[in-house]
Amino acid sequence: MADMLRFRKxxxxxLEIAARVNDLEAPAGEFLTTRTVWLADGTPDGLADxxxxxxxxxxxxxxxxxxxxxxxxxxxxxxLLHQVAxxxxxxxxxxxxxxxxxxxxxxxxxxxxxxxxxxxxxxxYLSADFDQxxxxxxxxxxxxxxxxxAHRSISPDTVLWDSFAGQVQITDFSRSAPFGIARTPLRxxxxxxxxxxxxxxxxxxxxxxxxxxxxVRLLYYVRSNGNPLTRxxxxxxxxxxETFSGLLDKVIGPPEGRPxxxxxxxxxxxxxxxxPGVVDSRKSLIAGREKFLNARARKYRDGPGPPVPxxxxxxxxxxxxxxxxxxxxGNPR
Amino acid sequence: xxVEILSLSGLSAAEAGAAATALLDIDSGSGPDxxxxxxxxxxxxxxxxxxxxxxxxxxxxxxxxLLCVTVGxxxxxxxxxxLPGNLGGNQGTPVLWVSRPAGIDWRVxxxxxxxxxxxxxxxxxxxxxxxxxxxxxxxxxxxxxxxxEGFPHRAAxxxxxxxxxDDEAATFAGALAVAIRRVCDPGSGPGDxxxxxxPDRAGxxxxxxxxxxxxxxxxxxxxxxxxxxxLDGKGGLGxxxxxxxxxxxxxxxxAGGALTSLRDLxxxxxxxxxxxxxxxxxxxxxxxxxxxxxxxxxxxxxxRMLRPTAGTAVPAEERLTYRALAGAIxxxxxxxxxxxxxxxxxxxxxxxxSDKDRSRIAQLCPQALIEMLAAAPRKTPRGDIDKVRHExxxxxxxxxxxxxxxxxxxxxxxEWSPSAVTSAExxxxxxxxxxxxxxxxxxxxxxxxxxxxxxxxxAARLGxxxxxxxxxxxxxxxxxxxxxxxxxxxxxLRSAHDRAVVLLTSWAAHVQAHGVTALPPFAGDLALVGAHxxxxxxxxxxxxxxxxxxxxxxxxxxxxxLSALDADADVVSVRFASRLTAxxxxxxxxxxxxWTSSGTVAGQLRLVQLRAGVAESTWGTADPAGxxxxxxx
Numbered sequence: 017m018a019d020m021l022r023f024r025k026x027x028x029x030x031l032e033i034a035a036r037v038n039d040l041e042a043p044a045g046e047f048l049t050t051r052t053v054w055l056a057d058g059t060p061d062g063l064a065d066x067x068x069x070x071x072x073x074x075x076x077x078x079x080x081x082x083x084x085x086x087x088x089x090x091x092x093x094x095x096l097l098h099q100v101a102x103x104x105x106x107x108x109x110x111x112x113x114x115x116x117x118x119x120x121x122x123x124x125x126x127x128x129x130x131x132x133x134x135x136x137x138x139x140x141y142l143s144a145d146f147d148q149x150x151x152x153x154x155x156x157x158x159x160x161x162x163x164x165x166a167h168r169s170i171s172p173d174t175v176l177w178d179s180f181a182g183q184v185q186i187t188d189f190s191r192s193a194p195f196g197i198a199r200t201p202l203r204x205x206x207x208x209x210x211x212x213x214x215x216x217x218x219x220x221x222x223x224x225x226x227x228x229x230x231x232v233r234l235l236y237y238v239r240s241n242g243n244p245l246t247r248x249x250x251x252x253x254x255x256x257x258e259t260f261s262g263l264l265d266k267v268i269g270p271p272e273g274r275p276x277x278x279x280x281x282x283x284x285x286x287x288x289x290x291x292p293g294v295v296d297s298r299k300s301l302i303a304g305r306e307k308f309l310n311a312r313a314r315k316y317r318d319g320p321g322p323p324v325p326x327x328x329x330x331x332x333x334x335x336x337x338x339x340x341x342x343x344x345x346g347n348p349r
Numbered sequence: 350x351x352v353e354i355l356s357l358s359g360l361s362a363a364e365a366g367a368a369a370t371a372l373l374d375i376d377s378g379s380g381p382d383x384x385x386x387x388x389x390x391x392x393x394x395x396x397x398x399x400x401x402x403x404x405x406x407x408x409x410x411x412x413x414x415l416l417c418v419t420v421g422x423x424x425x426x427x428x429x430x431x432l433p434g435n436l437g438g439n440q441g442t443p444v445l446w447v448s449r450p451a452g453i454d455w456r457v458x459x460x461x462x463x464x465x466x467x468x469x470x471x472x473x474x475x476x477x478x479x480x481x482x483x484x485x486x487x488x489x490x491x492x493x494x495x496x497x498e499g500f501p502h503r504a505a506x507x508x509x510x511x512x513x514x515d516d517e518a519a520t521f522a523g524a525l526a527v528a529i530r531r532v533c534d535p536g537s538g539p540g541d542x543x544x545x546x547x548p549d550r551a552g553x554x555x556x557x558x559x560x561x562x563x564x565x566x567x568x569x570x571x572x573x574x575x576x577x578x579x580l581d582g583k584g585g586l587g588x589x590x591x592x593x594x595x596x597x598x599x600x601x602x603x604a605g606g607a608l609t610s611l612r613d614l615x616x617x618x619x620x621x622x623x624x625x626x627x628x629x630x631x632x633x634x635x636x637x638x639x640x641x642x643x644x645x646x647x648x649x650x651x652x653r654m655l656r657p658t659a660g661t662a663v664p665a666e667e668r669l670t671y672r673a674l675a676g677a678i679x680x681x682x683x684x685x686x687x688x689x690x691x692x693x694x695x696x697x698x699x700x701x702x703s704d705k706d707r708s709r710i711a712q713l714c715p716q717a718l719i720e721m722l723a724a725a726p727r728k729t730p731r732g733d734i735d736k737v738r739h740e741x742x743x744x745x746x747x748x749x750x751x752x753x754x755x756x757x758x759x760x761x762x763x764e765w766s767p768s769a770v771t772s773a774e775x776x777x778x779x780x781x782x783x784x785x786x787x788x789x790x791x792x793x794x795x796x797x798x799x800x801x802x803x804x805x806x807x808a809a810r811l812g813x814x815x816x817x818x819x820x821x822x823x824x825x826x827x828x829x830x831x832x833x834x835x836x837x838x839x840x841x842l843r844s845a846h847d848r849a850v851v852l853l854t855s856w857a858a859h860v861q862a863h864g865v866t867a868l869p870p871f872a873g874d875l876a877l878v879g880a881h882x883x884x885x886x887x888x889x890x891x892x893x894x895x896x897x898x899x900x901x902x903x904x905x906x907x908x909x910x911l912s913a914l915d916a917d918a919d920v921v922s923v924r925f926a927s928r929l930t931a932x933x934x935x936x937x938x939x940x941x942x943x944w945t946s947s948g949t950v951a952g953q954l955r956l957v958q959l960r961a962g963v964a965e966s967t968w969g970t971a972d973p974a975g976x977x978x979x980x981x982x
Contacts, residue, residue, distance in 0.1 A: 133839060141780040141838020143695065144773045147626075179839035241692050241779075255701070 021053065023115040023126060031115065032123035036066070040093035045169070045202075047083035048072050048090070053126070069114050070127040072190075087189035091116045093189035105346050109156030110186040122256050132178030135234065139172050140242030146180060149238055150285070151233055152236035157277035158289075160186070161224040164195045168222070170230030171208035172237060176235030185324045193222045207244045209234065212271055225274035232267040232280075352386040352485040355406075357399050358420065359392065366400045373409040386490050387851045390474055390481070393421040393430065393446070400433040400967075403442070407435055414494055415442045416484065417865075420474040430504065430913065430959065432969030437504045441966055443497035443616030444504045445484075446959065450474045451908035455508070457899040459916045461903035463908035465900070467518045480507055480905060483925070483954060492923050492943045496613065496956060502754035504964035505921075506914050508904040508955035512926075520808060521860045522796035525853075527812025528819045529793040531787050533684055542697050546770045550696075551669055552762025553647030560643015562754065565611035572745050574812050580734045598674060598725040601741050603723025608746050612714045615757045616707060618642050622765060623704035631765055648768035665831035670770055670778055674827055678820050684786040688776050691779040695772045704765045709756060714749040722746055725905040780838040781830035784845030785823055791855050807963050811865065811890075818872045822852055825871040878973045887933040890926050890951040894934070894942055898922040902955055915960040926951035 034056040044050035049072050057066040072090060074083025094113025098106070106112050114126040135142075140151055140220055153175065160167055167174070167186060174188040199222055201215040203266045210229040211217050236245040239254045251257050251264045263275045263284040275284065282289050355372055357365040372380040372387075387406065391399055396419060406412055423430050430446060437444045446859045450471050453463040471478055476485075483489050497503050544550060576597055622635040631639070665671055677687050721742040730740045738744055762769060826845050835841035856869040867877060896902075898920050907912065924942035928932060930951070931944050942951075 138839040138842060140783070141776050141842060143699075143838075145837065177839065180836050182837075202376055241695070241776075254696075 020054075021055070021117070021126075023117040023124070026094070026113055031305040037174065038072075044070070044072050045086060045174075045188040047075050047079045047189055049075055049293075052129075068129055070129060072125045072127065074123065081183075086124055087123055088118070089192050090127075090189045091118050091165075092164050092194070093160075093163070093192040094125065094127070096165055097159065098195075100159060103242055107156065108181070109152050109184050109186060111185060111189070129184070130176055131181065131185050132176035135172035135175050135177055135238065138179065139238050140176055142177060142239060143237045145177075145179075146239055147236075148182050149177065149184060151281075151287075153186075153234065154277045154281050155283075156184055156186040157227050157231055158228065158281070160192075161195075161277060165189070166193050166222045166224065166226040167192050167193060167230075168202060168213060168226060169204070169208070170227050170234055171205075172234065175234060195221075195223050197222055199226075205327055207246075210271070220271065223271060224276045225271045227269070228267055228274050228280065231256040231277065241310055261286065280286045320339055338340045350485055351383070351487055351634065352388050352490050353384055354485065355387060355389045355404065356475075357389060357391040357395070358393070358474065360397045360399075362401065362860060362974070365395075365402045366405065369402045369405050373406065373411050375411065380681065386414045387416070388484055388490065390419045391417060391419050392763065393419045393423060393448070393794035396433055397431060401756055404434045407442075414491065416445070416494055417442050418445045418447055418474065418480070418484070420450060421449045422910055423913075429853050429965045430963050432504070432964055432966045433494075434966050437502055437964045437965060438966040439501060439503065442501055443494055443500075444964070445493075445507045446504060446964075447474060447480065447507065447905040448910040449905060450478060452903045452905040453908055454901050455904040455906065455911065456901040457914075457916050457920050457955075458516075460914075461901075463717070463911060466903050467522075474496075479509055479511060480954075483509070483950065486925070486945045488943045489923060489925050489954065491632070492925075493956070495952065496923060497929050500956075500958055502961070502964045504904045504959050505956040506904060506910075507722075508902040508906075509952065510893060510896050510902045510955065511891045511950060511952035516808060518857065518861055520811065521857060521865050522792075523808035524811035524815055524924050525819070525856075526793040526796035527808050528815040529789045531683070531816055532819050532823065535687040535733070536683045538682065538686040538689070540686065540693055542694040543677070543690055543839075545671055545673050546694050546775070547697050548754050548762035548769055549759065552766035552769045554644055554758050554761035554766055555647070556754065556758075557640075557643040557645045560645075561614055562611065562643040562691045562757065564613065564643070565607050566750055568607035569746060570609065570741050573602045573747060573823045575600045576604070576743060577734065577738065580729070581736055597741070598727055599730050601722055601743065604743060604746050605719055605725075608714065608722065608750055609719050610941070611750055611753055612710060612719070614642055615753050616710050618644075618757060619707045619710070619760060620909070623702050624700070624764065625702055626700060631750065634837075636765075638656055639761065639765050644765075646761075646766050646768060647961070648766070660874070665828040665865060669768070670774060670828055671824070671831055674778070675824050678823055678971050679817075684823060688779050688782050691775050691782070693769075695775045695779070698763065698770055698775065699772045700764050703760045706756065706760055707750070709807075710753065713752040713756060715850075718742055718745050718749060754876065774834070776838045777835055777841040778827055778830055780835075780841035781826050781845035782823070784842040784847075785826045785849045787842075788846045788849035788853065789819075792850075814866070816855075817875055818868060819979040821872045821875055822856070822869075825852065827838060887891075890930050891934060891937065893952040893970070894924050894926060894937060895939070895951060898953065898955055902953075904955070904957070906957075913959055913963045914957045916957075918958045920954045920958075923954040923956065924952075925954070 019035050019037050020032060021035045021202065022030070035056045036056075038052040041049040041051045050072050053069050053071045055067040055069065072087060074080050074087055094111075094116070096115065097110055101107060101242065104181040107136075108131075111130055112128045114128055116125045117123055118125075132138075157167070157239060169191045170186070174186065174187040176187060179187060184200065193200070196221050196278075199218050199220055202209050203211045203215060206214065208228060208230055212220055213226070233245045233252070236250065236253075236256065239256060240263075246269050247253070250266070251268075257264050260280060261284050263280060266273050268274055278289055281287050323343055353372065355369060357368060360368060370378070373384070390402075403417075406415065417436055419432075432438075432441070432444060435441045450473060452466050452471070454466045455461055455463055467664060470703070474481065476482070483494065497505060556566075560949075579597055579600070618639065620632060622639050624631055624635070666675075673685060674691075678684075686973070711770065725741055730737050734739070735744075826849060829848060830841055830845060835844055852869070852871060856871075859867055859869045875904070924939070925945055926942050927950075928944040928946055
């Protein structure tokens with residue numbers, strides 16, 4: 017079925033383009049669905065052979081408002097990652113936002129097709145690729161932290177492994193949140209949700225150590241051929257504790273004492289930190305996002321409301337000051 | 350069997366008349382001497398054209414019992430099934446109307462819909478068709494004729510429910526699902542590693558007889574023996590020693606020197622032949638170092654002529670990994686249990702680099718011991734020989750040497766052996782097992798939707814028979830992975846899944862072509878134990894005979910012709926089984942079946958009457974006007 021898609025490409029360019037849509041939809045994280053679209057490329061059979069993308073949309077029904085919020089998070093994370101990667105090759109460790117239509121009553125985000133298979137499916141067979149997996153996962157987290165974002169749902173379902181390229185890909189930013197805002201409770205399997213984000217113990221503010229909790233569990237999951245970490249002392253298995261120079265013990269503790277992904281690379285693995293410095297563009301982001309939220313709140317009622325004046329956006333700037341380091345991950349010490 | 354078949358299908362009126370004449374003519378000798386039972390097979394569309402043949406048969410006074418099977422749907426648009434005058438009706442020859450030889454699966458009910466009939470697709474009504482194979486049995490022929498003479502219009506649609514033959518594909522699928530559940534059962538085994546794959550058994554490392562390591566050990570032993578001999582020679586009553594035995598310290602120092610050389614060589618080996626964790630292997634320089642230090646591996650000791658030549662590989666079935674898994678799986682390990690054991694094995698074969706073990710050298714051979722040996726006292730201590738040897742450090746030196754050698758052999762088996770099983774190989778094999786298990790589970794899930802119910806018992810029995818074949822399929826998958834290794838675990842998982850789907854499909858096709866007990870090519874020369882008595886399986890026969898007559902069966906009717914069947918009328922079933930099973934089936938509810946004297950087929954022939962007015966017997970020849978007259982207005 018051909019359709020016209022109007023959206024803002026990640027470059028900022030506004031496009032209106034014919035697309036063929038696959039009506040089969042699948043869940044994409046919580047409260048979102050995904051389907052495949054093919055953008056026409058101008059050739060006669062362009063709809064068949066055009067650019068393939070994933071279109072994420074809020075679910076219909078009772079959870080639609082929550083779906084809007086999830087989609088917002090995806091779009092925000094996608095845009096921030098593009099900003100961080102501007103002028104460089106987009107990091108393959110992260111799913112890439114192609115474009116979005118954020119303000120209409122039928123909002124959506126377009127992502128490049130995901131690469132690889134979920135660790136739920138193949139995580140048990142990667143022990144030979146463990147080093148590469150570790151480096152990829154931690155690099156991905158560093159990029160996210162560089163964008164001032166915590167993924168908040170690192171798990172075998174959201175992290176993929178591309179066995180052809182030998183590469184990690186972190187997907188599904190629907191629960192992601194900028195550093196410094198108050199944590200919202202997350203539902204799901206307890207083994208993949210950090211204590212500070214669980215409904216019964218949710219507290220504090222999102223920060224650059226939030227994802228490390230899940231990431232280290234994921235490292236154990238892969239290293240142990242698909243077994244979840246159930247006890248702290250298991251971190252000593254497979255030489256993991258030694259590999260990370262004893263830093264893993266702190267990962268199980270409260271977020272304030274955890275190492276960041278960058279610290280796991282530099283102080284744990286004792287490898288050089290290779291990601292470039294990140295320009296802090298959050299002030300312009302805050303202004304832009306405020307504008308966007310106001311515009312959308314005017315357009316339809318069942319979406320999230322406008323931002324609270326003087327609210328949490330100020331907190332985004334709080335985190336760098338809170339940490340003793342020069343900045344959240346991106347600025348090398 | 351006395352049933353003769355006269356096939357008029359596809360014949361013109363003249364050809365049909367000639368065929369009948371050839372059969373009936375008593376003078377020419379072309380036909381049989383006696384025609385007790387005649388089964389005429391005709392095309393529904395040509396019944397009118399062949400109308401003269403039926404009186405010819407009747408008037409020949411040669412045929413005792415006549416039955417007609419007419420094949421094909423009614424004329425386009427016609428509601429009636431036009432029959433020659435002496436077929437059907439309340440006095441004519443009984444007619445079985447097969448409007449679709451391939452049939453459908455159908456339950457006798459007005460609202461019941463037609464389902465595709467699983468199994469071999471039958472297109473022709475020839476001697477191989479199950480209905481014809483059944484009607485040529487005298488006892489069945491007679492019973493059908495007897496039953497149908499009680500029908501008001503002597504016309505019916507036949508349905509079949511055969512024990513072990515009618516739905517072979519479905520039975521196979523159900524039985525295979527049973528076997529799959531066994532093979533994929535998580536199990537509760539201990540999950541021990543495969544002992545034969547662990548480095549100490551698979552590595553094959555040993556000391557070369559005259560290599561430096563063995564020589565150092567030999568020197569140490571020599572010095573030790575020399576000291577022992579001297580102590581023994583100098584020993585007095587009670588093992589007391591005298592003073593002034595000057596050569597002993599020299600021999601002790603020599604033993605110390607040998608131990609030092611041994612220790613240093615072990616250390617050098619572990620340092621310089623270190624290969625970091627990963628896919629890297631020993632460099633040629635490192636391999637020379639290992640060899641020159643006096644370590645050899647069984648795999649390298651195989652005579653050159655017996656080693657695989659360049660470009661050839663050891664057959665997968667001869668590989669250690671295959672042999673270990675073959676033993677386990679044929680011995681009853683399920684896929685998940687074998688996977689668990691592989692995982693345990695992986696952890697023990699994982700290389701971590703010889704460098705990591707160097708710290709143990711100082712523990713096994715402390716510097717203090719070396720120094721103690723080097724500084725042996727000029728005065729030999731007093732006491733019995735054992736005590737003196739101990740005080741001189743010789744016992745400890747021997748123990749240290751043995752421990753160092755055990756360490757280097759252990760390291761060699763794990764880190765350097767060309768025959769050691771690698772964890773990467775075990776990961777791929779485990780992934781191949783899991784990929785196979787995934788495909789099997791998918792198949793079983795699909796099969797569980799197939800017809801089951803009363804067939805469950807048979808599926809379970811046949812499933813037991815298929816289990817060894819299924820295990821061979823699993824081993825075939827392992828061999829395939831070992832013969833052409835995948836690039837990584839996920840690829841092995843995918844490849845094995847896809848291969849297993851192909852193997853299952855081809856196995857099912859093989860069974861369709863050759864029967865449920867036919868062994869697929871991957872089973873090799875495996876003998877299928879316990880599957881042969883299926884046809885005579887009394888329990889199976891009993892199930893088939895007791896199957897409810899109105900339930901879903903293979904009805905030889907086209908979906909479009911179902912409206913012509915009278916679902917409200919009594920449905921009669923002719924139950925039949927081999928006389929060989931009569932004793933075992935004695936007392937079967939519902940009365941005695943027809944016992945057949947030949948063949949092993951058993952089951953039910955269901956006769957569904959046609960609705961009143963559908964079958965219309967008309968006297969006369971092929972007459973378009975007559976045919977039209979039979980059409981509904």
